[in-house]
Amino acid sequence: MAANKPFVRRFPRKKVCYFCANKKAEIDYKNSDLLRRFTTDRGKILPSRITGTCAEHQRKIAVEIKKARNMALLPFTTANDYKRKW
Numbered sequence: 001m002a003a004n005k006p007f008v009r010r011f012p013r014k015k016v017c018y019f020c021a022n023k024k025a026e027i028d029y030k031n032s033d034l035l036r037r038f039t040t041d042r043g044k045i046l047p048s049r050i051t052g053t054c055a056e057h058q059r060k061i062a063v064e065i066k067k068a069r070n071m072a073l074l075p076f077t078t079a080n081d082y083k084r085k086w
Protein backbone atom coordinates (compact mmCIF):
# COMPACT_ATOMS: atom_id res chain seq x y z
CA MET A 1 0.00 0.00 0.00
CA ALA A 2 1.58 3.13 -1.09
CA ALA A 3 1.36 5.93 1.35
CA ASN A 4 -0.29 8.22 -1.02
CA LYS A 5 -0.04 11.58 0.48
CA PRO A 6 -2.69 13.81 -0.90
CA PHE A 7 -0.88 16.24 -3.02
CA VAL A 8 -1.84 19.49 -1.48
CA ARG A 9 -0.87 22.33 -3.60
CA ARG A 10 -0.87 25.79 -2.31
CA PHE A 11 -0.96 28.49 -4.81
CA PRO A 12 1.65 30.97 -3.88
CA ARG A 13 -0.18 33.54 -5.86
CA LYS A 14 1.68 36.74 -5.61
CA LYS A 15 -0.58 39.33 -4.19
CA VAL A 16 -0.16 42.80 -5.44
CA CYS A 17 -0.97 45.71 -3.27
CA TYR A 18 -4.29 47.07 -4.42
CA PHE A 19 -3.19 50.65 -4.06
CA CYS A 20 0.12 50.15 -5.78
CA ALA A 21 -1.72 48.55 -8.69
CA ASN A 22 -4.47 51.15 -8.76
CA LYS A 23 -2.85 54.49 -8.54
CA LYS A 24 -6.23 56.09 -8.90
CA ALA A 25 -7.56 54.48 -5.75
CA GLU A 26 -7.27 57.06 -3.07
CA ILE A 27 -7.05 56.01 0.53
CA ASP A 28 -9.33 58.41 2.22
CA TYR A 29 -11.66 58.14 5.15
CA LYS A 30 -14.48 59.47 2.96
CA ASN A 31 -13.95 56.51 0.67
CA SER A 32 -15.57 54.16 3.15
CA ASP A 33 -16.76 51.68 0.55
CA LEU A 34 -13.19 51.06 -0.43
CA LEU A 35 -11.92 50.93 3.14
CA ARG A 36 -14.65 48.46 3.97
CA ARG A 37 -12.92 45.98 1.69
CA PHE A 38 -9.98 46.01 4.05
CA THR A 39 -11.98 45.24 7.14
CA THR A 40 -13.68 42.05 8.20
CA ASP A 41 -17.46 41.93 8.28
CA ARG A 42 -17.03 42.61 11.96
CA GLY A 43 -15.23 45.81 11.30
CA LYS A 44 -11.73 44.70 12.12
CA ILE A 45 -8.89 45.76 9.92
CA LEU A 46 -7.64 42.88 7.82
CA PRO A 47 -3.94 42.13 8.11
CA SER A 48 -1.86 42.90 5.06
CA ARG A 49 -0.88 39.25 4.69
CA ILE A 50 -4.48 38.57 3.77
CA THR A 51 -5.16 41.56 1.62
CA GLY A 52 -1.68 41.71 0.14
CA THR A 53 -1.39 45.39 0.82
CA CYS A 54 2.13 46.68 1.13
CA ALA A 55 3.35 48.02 4.45
CA GLU A 56 3.20 51.60 3.38
CA HIS A 57 -0.37 51.46 2.18
CA GLN A 58 -1.46 49.20 5.01
CA ARG A 59 -0.39 51.88 7.45
CA LYS A 60 -2.32 54.46 5.52
CA ILE A 61 -5.39 52.24 5.41
CA ALA A 62 -5.25 51.71 9.17
CA VAL A 63 -5.09 55.44 9.78
CA GLU A 64 -7.94 56.18 7.40
CA ILE A 65 -10.11 53.40 8.78
CA LYS A 66 -9.67 54.83 12.24
CA LYS A 67 -10.65 58.23 10.96
CA ALA A 68 -13.65 56.75 9.19
CA ARG A 69 -14.70 55.05 12.40
CA ASN A 70 -14.63 58.32 14.22
CA MET A 71 -16.77 59.83 11.52
CA ALA A 72 -19.18 56.92 11.91
CA LEU A 73 -18.54 55.78 8.34
CA LEU A 74 -17.21 52.43 9.46
CA PRO A 75 -18.19 50.41 12.50
CA PHE A 76 -15.81 49.87 15.38
CA THR A 77 -17.48 46.52 15.80
CA THR A 78 -20.63 44.92 14.55
CA ALA A 79 -23.65 45.12 16.78
CA ASN A 80 -24.64 41.47 16.58
CA ASP A 81 -21.43 40.01 17.96
CA TYR A 82 -22.39 40.22 21.58
CA LYS A 83 -22.51 36.44 21.77
CA ARG A 84 -18.98 35.97 20.66
CA LYS A 85 -15.90 36.93 22.52
CA TRP A 86 -12.44 36.62 21.22
Ligand SMILES: [Zn+2]
Pocket (backbone or CB within 6 Å): 017, 018, 019, 020, 021, 053, 054, 055, 056, 057
Ligand atom coordinates in the same frame (compact mmCIF):
# COMPACT_ATOMS: atom_id res chain seq x y z
ZN1 LIG B 1 1.06 49.65 -1.88
